[in-house]
Amino acid sequence: MTPTPVTTAKSSSMGRGLDVLAALTDCLRHGRRATVLEIARSLGRERSQVSRSLAAYEASGLVVRAADRSYTLAWGWYAAAQDLSSKRIATHGLAVLEDLSSLLGEATFFSVLQGDATLTTLESLPSSSRMIGSWIGRSYPAYCSDAGRASLWDASPDEVRAIFAATEFSPQGPNTPTSVDDFLDRLDDDRKRGFAVVDQEAEPGLYSVAAPVWDFRGEVIGAVQVVGTRDSLQPRTADCGAACAAAAADLSRQLGATGSAVLSG
Incomplete structure (x- = not known):
């Protein structure tokens, strides 16, 4: 775009x-x-x-x-735009996460899809958060990750199946998706809701919401996440999800994304 x-x-x-x-x-x-x-x-x-x-x-x-x-x-335009996007993610992205974590009092992250896993590249951990240590550089199986579903927001079923073609959906928490069809059903629910909800899929007691971040090409390049304990986040799902989607839309605009379908947050 x-x-x-x-x-x-x-x-x-x-x-x-x-x-x-x-x-x-x-x-x-x-x-x-x-x-x-x-x-x-x-x-x-x-x-x-x-x-x-x-x-x-x-x-x-x-x-x-x-x-x-x-x-x-010419391709130079796209290369320059991608380089600018990377720099803005590092600067504006961190500001967006800090504002979001301050608003909600929860840990916030930005992660990208790498193969069939997600990688955390930015984080904001408020003092009220119960998160221990940094998650930057930490990888998670995409099939049980909030960022996995949000990062595949614009992917077709065939694209999702190709990504998980060799993936074993082994249990990570009590609610881990059991198959690619299960994953696709949950992704469809997320799209209807406007943000992803992951309830004890990656770890017991872990609860999170996430929303996709789009760039100037109109493609999803990653996800903003709010992660915490189920007891803390689950009662506030609607508010946390709406704030997360708004933060992701804000970062998308700063990366040159346009259009109501992209910036629905």
Whole structure:
């Protein structure tokens, strides 16, 4: 998913050039061929003006023209955006977790999917939390992890089955999913609810909620989690889940995600 088009002054040559780039990315986002004619039509401009702007961007290595004369962004844009996303996760992500843990008085985490496991990369542990030690660098089986379900939020059933094709669903807690079909059923319930709920699936007495984090491409890249004891979190599931989803949506916006379907939190 691409950033929302930038509004610029029509009288500025730089503004007109940025409008061309914005129109190009809008075409790509909606699956249309980004031709000179299509971009000129969307901007209400002469084709010659748009053609000159695109030629300049092509010469600068910012856009690429395909054999069918349509244009796309050069890969450098995506590499730069991904690098920026990684840096923002490290900075803005930690701020989001700290605000969330302060609000709820519970431990909060950001984790990513790696194969059929999840890896914790950020955490905020308030003094009121009963968590002992750091979870950063700690891996959990994705089939019994809140981050596992939230990180697979946008995955199709076939994609989920492929990830767990060689995974043994061994019991980790009293409510561990027993199969990939069981996992998919719980994921479907999570999507309807708006956040994942994991009740003693990873460990006895452990309770958590999680929500997906999206990036500028419109893809889920990880999950914000709230983790604590069942006695503490279960009675506050709705409030904790809503706060977690809102925090995940906030971080998603800071990573360039757009759209109501993505930012439902």
